[in-house]
Amino acid sequence: MRIRALVIRIIRQFLRDKRTLALLIVAPLLVLSLMYLVFDGDDYVPKLGTVDLPDAVVQQLEKGSVDLHSYPNTAEADAALQAQDIDGYLSLDGTQPHLKLEGSEPSKNRAVQMLVARTFSDLTSDRAQAGTAGMPKIEPKVDYLHGGEDMTTFDSLGPIFIGVFAFFFVFLIAGVSFLKERTSGTLERLLATPIRRWEIVVGYMVGFGIFMGIQAVLIATYCIHVLGLMMDGSLGLVLLVTLLLAAAALSLGMLLSTLANTEFQMIQFIPIVIVPQIFFSGLFDLDTMSPWISWLSHIMPLTYGSEALKNIMLRGEGWSGIASDTYVLIGISAVFIAANVLALRKYRKI
Amino acid sequence: MATSDDICLRAAGISRSFGGRQVLQDIDLDIQKSEIFGLLGPSGAGKTTLVKLFAGIDEATTGSVDLLGTRLPKLSMLQRIGYMAQSDALYMELSARENLQFFGELMGLGGQALKRRMNHVVELVGLGEHLRKPVSSYSGGMKRRLSLAIALIHEPEVLILDEPTVGIDPVMRQSIWDELRQIRAAGATIIVTTHVMDEADKCDRLGMVRDGRLIAVGTPEGLKQDTGSHTIEEAFLYYGGVRP
Numbered sequence: 001m002r003i004r005a006l007v008i009r010i011i012r013q014f015l016r017d018k019r020t021l022a023l024l025i026v027a028p029l030l031v032l033s034l035m036y037l038v039f040d041g042d043d044y045v046p047k048l049g050t051v052d053l054p055d056a057v058v059q060q061l062e063k064g065s066v067d068l069h070s071y072p073n074t075a076e077a078d079a080a081l082q083a084q085d086i087d088g089y090l091s092l093d094g095t096q097p098h099l100k101l102e103g104s105e106p107s108k109n110r111a112v113q114m115l116v117a118r119t120f121s122d123l124t125s126d127r128a129q130a131g132t133a134g135m136p137k138i139e140p141k142v143d144y145l146h147g148g149e150d151m152t153t154f155d156s157l158g159p160i161f162i163g164v165f166a167f168f169f170v171f172l173i174a175g176v177s178f179l180k181e182r183t184s185g186t187l188e189r190l191l192a193t194p195i196r197r198w199e200i201v202v203g204y205m206v207g208f209g210i211f212m213g214i215q216a217v218l219i220a221t222y223c224i225h226v227l228g229l230m231m232d233g234s235l236g237l238v239l240l241v242t243l244l245l246a247a248a249a250l251s252l253g254m255l256l257s258t259l260a261n262t263e264f265q266m267i268q269f270i271p272i273v274i275v276p277q278i279f280f281s282g283l284f285d286l287d288t289m290s291p292w293i294s295w296l297s298h299i300m301p302l303t304y305g306s307e308a309l310k311n312i313m314l315r316g317e318g319w320s321g322i323a324s325d326t327y328v329l330i331g332i333s334a335v336f337i338a339a340n341v342l343a344l345r346k347y348r349k350i
Numbered sequence: 351m352a353t354s355d356d357i358c359l360r361a362a363g364i365s366r367s368f369g370g371r372q373v374l375q376d377i378d379l380d381i382q383k384s385e386i387f388g389l390l391g392p393s394g395a396g397k398t399t400l401v402k403l404f405a406g407i408d409e410a411t412t413g414s415v416d417l418l419g420t421r422l423p424k425l426s427m428l429q430r431i432g433y434m435a436q437s438d439a440l441y442m443e444l445s446a447r448e449n450l451q452f453f454g455e456l457m458g459l460g461g462q463a464l465k466r467r468m469n470h471v472v473e474l475v476g477l478g479e480h481l482r483k484p485v486s487s488y489s490g491g492m493k494r495r496l497s498l499a500i501a502l503i504h505e506p507e508v509l510i511l512d513e514p515t516v517g518i519d520p521v522m523r524q525s526i527w528d529e530l531r532q533i534r535a536a537g538a539t540i541i542v543t544t545h546v547m548d549e550a551d552k553c554d555r556l557g558m559v560r561d562g563r564l565i566a567v568g569t570p571e572g573l574k575q576d577t578g579s580h581t582i583e584e585a586f587l588y589y590g591g592v593r594p
């Protein structure tokens with residue numbers, strides 16, 4: 001009864017507050033679309049300079065996707081490199097091929113190196129073929145366990161982004177809303193009624209849960225059907241994990257809001273609470289990190305959320321593949337919820 | 351027996367300190383049932399802190415508060431108290447109606463009973479025609495009246511009002527006091543803090559609070575006599591140490 005009253009009130013407030021509604025629903029879609037445009041761009045065509053190369057090599061280079069510029073000597077090529085007209089140039093040091101790279105952008109370096117390596121391996125295999133006519137050319141066939149050749153960066157990062165945005169926006173909005181309840185005096189007024197402390201927390205979880213559910217459905221379906229994010233598993237499980245992640249964000253946001261006195265202080269939690277989680281959520285490879293740092297990731301909800309989402313969306317795993325992550329998320333939320341009920345003791349002992 | 355049947359509230363030796371700073375000291379007070387008890391005192395004297403203890407929202411550092419024979423704080427007693435805070439605690443995005451409905455439901459009202467009570471209290475504070483407007487568009491006095499309506503919604507046995515008439519015009523104030531007298535006549539007890547002297551005159555008994563101590567308790571007439579003053583204002587100044 002009291003919980004119902006609280007839930008209805010939260011829904012009404014939400015529907016009046018168009019800005020917050022937009023932040024919860026439109027903002028994640030907008031940011032995800034931007035991510036899509038950034039990460040899903042066409043493959044990069046490297047700009048390669050050539051200095052005095054044999055025709056055979058140039059012809060072989062031209063077979064790949066490359067933007068070739070030829071220079072009469074290394075001095076001019078160096079100047080072009082300096083001006084960033086090209087990403088690198090290839091010349092001959094006697095018989096030894098020499099590749100010089102601009103070097104400031106790893107992704108471009110890699111594109112150029114791959115192109116050059118492929119060119120020379122093709123050249124040698126062509127020669128080998130010419131020498132021993134009739135022998136079939138041996139080329140390894142590549143198969144993928146997960147994903148595939150056409151899996152883009154956006155595909156592999158998508159599940160993480162879904163988790164990050166569900167977490168981030170809910171954390172902020174729930175934290176600020178509960179903060180407002182406290183600073184406007186309505187929390188004290190609420191506590192002058194016979195409502196129990198746990199009823200307040202549950203009311204908030206349910207009231208916000210409704211909007212978190214709408215947000216989860218929108219984000220997931222938009223990413224999968226509109227942006228064409230790779231999706232090998234079940235949508236239901238994706239929604240389950242997103243919702244659990246949002247529940248953790250909501251209860252954490254409420255809890256931390258008791259440590260803040262203004263909206264700005266709530267914002268100050270972002271670099272402390274949100275940013276590290278994004279680093280540890282799988283955007284970067286944790287295997288190479290020192291063990292004590294990767295241990296940190298075990299206390300972060302986003303680690304479990306994005307791992308579960310990757311298992312579902314990229315590896316096509318079912319319930320058994322995400323069960324343990326799900327239980328941990330439920331456990332984290334339960335701890336935060338209990339902590340919230342306790343934290344309200346600060347305002348009313350009973 | 352110490353707790354006789356006609357005592358509504360008994361405070362015994364209560365003190366309250368915030369982080370080492372003593373805000374209330376050794377307050378003993380009995381408030382009778384069906385009386386309007388006024389708390390008077392300069393700003394910062396501790397009136398708000400005191401009525402919060404009476405409402406069971408806050409707990410005394412030492413000492414005890416018994417309300418209607420029950421030791422506070424106790425959750426179930428909140429049901430029998432109507433509390434109006436000094437600062438309006440309202441949901442600005444919601445309409446007056448929605449605010450009333452929300453607090454009414456928290457107090458366990460529903461259906462027809464809630465509707466009836468809502469109509470009654472709204473009529474009482476004269477907010478009838480503004481019921482559907484969002485509270486953010488209300489004037490200060492309108493918000494005050496809505497807060498009062500919320501405190502009254504569940505027909506509490508004890509009304510605790512922290513400066514209820516600040517920002518309310520004399521005509522409306524008159525009608526609110528008429529209503530408070532009616533509520534008292536129906537058997538409820540009313541505890542009210544105030545700065546307004548002519549309001550203090552309307553209370554059955556007054557308590558003077560200064561620097562966290564209750565320095566005098568009595569009827570308005572009695573206090574005037576004790577201090578040899580003609581008005582409550584003079585008595586107030588006497589107790590405030592301003593007037594000899």
Ligand SMILES: Nc1ncnc2c1ncn2[C@@H]1O[C@H](COP(=O)(O)OP(=O)(O)OP(=O)(O)O)[C@@H](O)[C@H]1O
Nearest residue numbers: 368369373391392393394395396397398399400436
């Ligand atoms: N939560 C708190 N923490 C610390 N000090 C407090 C707290 N609440 C009140 N005080 C202090 O207690 C004293 C009494 O405050 P209180 O609000 O009870 O005064 P008041 O009599 O209601 O004043 P006013 O007439 O201005 O409303 C003040 O000095 C105030 O600073």
Ligand SMILES: [Mg+2]
Nearest residue numbers: 397398399436
């Ligand atoms: Mg006060």
